[in-house]
Amino acid sequence: MTWLILRRIAQAVPVMLIVAILTFLLMKMLPGDPAILLAGEGADPDKIEALRRSLGLDRPLLVQLGYWLLNLVQFDFGISPFLNQPVSEAILERIPVTLSVAVVAFVMTLPVGIAMGVVAAYWRDSWIDTTVMSLALAGVSVPNFWLAILAVILFSVTLGWLPSAGYVPMREGFFPWLHALIMPAAVLALFQIGYLARMTRSEMLEVLDQDYVRTARAKGVTEVRTVSKHAFRNALVSVLTVSGYIFSLLVGGSVVIEQIFALPGIGRLLVQAIMARDIVVVQGSMLFLGFLFVAINVLVDILYTIADPRVNYD
Amino acid sequence: MTDAPVISALPAVAHSPARLALRRLLRHRSFRIGVILLLVLILAAVLAPWISNGKPNATSVRVRFTPPSWDYPFGTDNFGRDIWTRVLYGAQVSLWIGLTVAILSAIFGAIIGVCAAWFRRLDSLLMRVMDALMAFPAILLAMGVSAVLGPHISSVIIALTSAYIPRCARIVRASALVIREQDYVEAARIAGGSDLRIILRHILPNCLAPLLVTLTFIFAYAILAEATLSFLGIGTPPPHASWGNIVAQGRDFAIEAWWIMLFPGLAISIAALAINLLGDGLRDVLDPRLKIEG
16 A cells, blocks of 8 residues: 555656646747846846846756756745745745635535535436536536626625625634635536536446445335445545546636636736736746646545555556 | 447348437437537627628727617627627637637547557657646646737637647547457458558547547537636737627626626527537437546
């Protein structure tokens, strides 16, 4: 088991390396000279030259890549000239906001999505199935930025129940924090709820057809017990496999939702950096998120190994 | 795959699998609804010059913020532009980008997937690169690529295609790995078929069903993703009307002039819904065991 876990971690290293190299190359594709971009149009040529040298842009590409990787290992993502702050610091300041949105949305997604899928599969082809699956389909079809605007109009402007924007840190209390997050998280969760419900349903349908479920029924096990113990337990394994993926998508989706609810998370940082053409920040936050997602995948696989010892990674 | 010998026992009018699949598809309820909705949208996009109220960017200060009426079915925006016209022209942009992204991802994904499955030495390198690309949720990767390439329709297409290639590559690789072990592939190899011939004649055709299902869902995701990028201001640049950037422009007037953002948002939802329904039908008929892929 320990061996398997170590191997899974080792497998993530090349992926992270490729993530880093891809991000590096992506930013090298940027048209124009980054030194001129940073110094501003029409800046003093000497200043541009000095900046170029201080950024190491006068060196060969491979050397630049080497330094870039070396800095990454030390969690040095460079310094943003626009924020006047190390990128790693800017990211660490904002990541709690993004993770808060994603975690609250995740906590909503799992029970609701799974319950919808199980209910629809159990009463397959009935009006319940049709209704629940239509809702799930709407969830994966309605764009969440648009839904967010509608939600603000309904819950903030018309009813006045929830704040339309802003973030309250957890240290000011759990309920104020949740109150500020509940609408962005719910809007964000809807897509994933739809996705998970659709997946759980097809997974459950497959399991409910199995012989051991029929056997359980035949020997007089109660319906609730048959569905919850015999069928659901087995469907759950594959549902949990996608939970890490769902969490990654929620973090990615948060990037968009933060714009609408003015949440000071990593998504806002990224979009502002793109607008300002602040490459150091774009590069740093992309990379940080990439590493985060690889780490989440590793974590899920490890949990999965512990839950189901039959698993191996080949 | 195993029913080949049985065919001789069937009456001579045995239907080809493709025709059988088509017939089952046409009987599939959600597929039919999806196809009809999508056809209506495509028709609206193609007929835009004839059924709209003129040019999508024609402004008229006199009619700023007109609510929906007989003359302006979806109302007008802050520049007096007709939203009905803009939504119709937006359909051209959104559907075009969505379809192009889906087809390009499928083509490149198929090439990479088949190469990984057939040339085993390339497998681990190709798949690690795909894993690295998959590490980013599509929308984030698209944001990064779009940031680098600047706001053009072509950069949105490149950005989204690079985000969806890995998903296609994985599906094709998984199918191709199974197919390459089949007896008929072995037979073709013994008969002296070249790699290229075996890939084109035997491997690729048998990967098409799952690829087609994946492609359909990517079509829907790409429409949503393009709308999202345009909404954030890093997708289809104004003055091109795209559903996402019309919503973005209408956002500031969401309360006083709700119609500006309402109708393009509905259009996005209906397009995604139609394609998802179509995809559900295709999956049920062509590849019932394929899990819904994001």
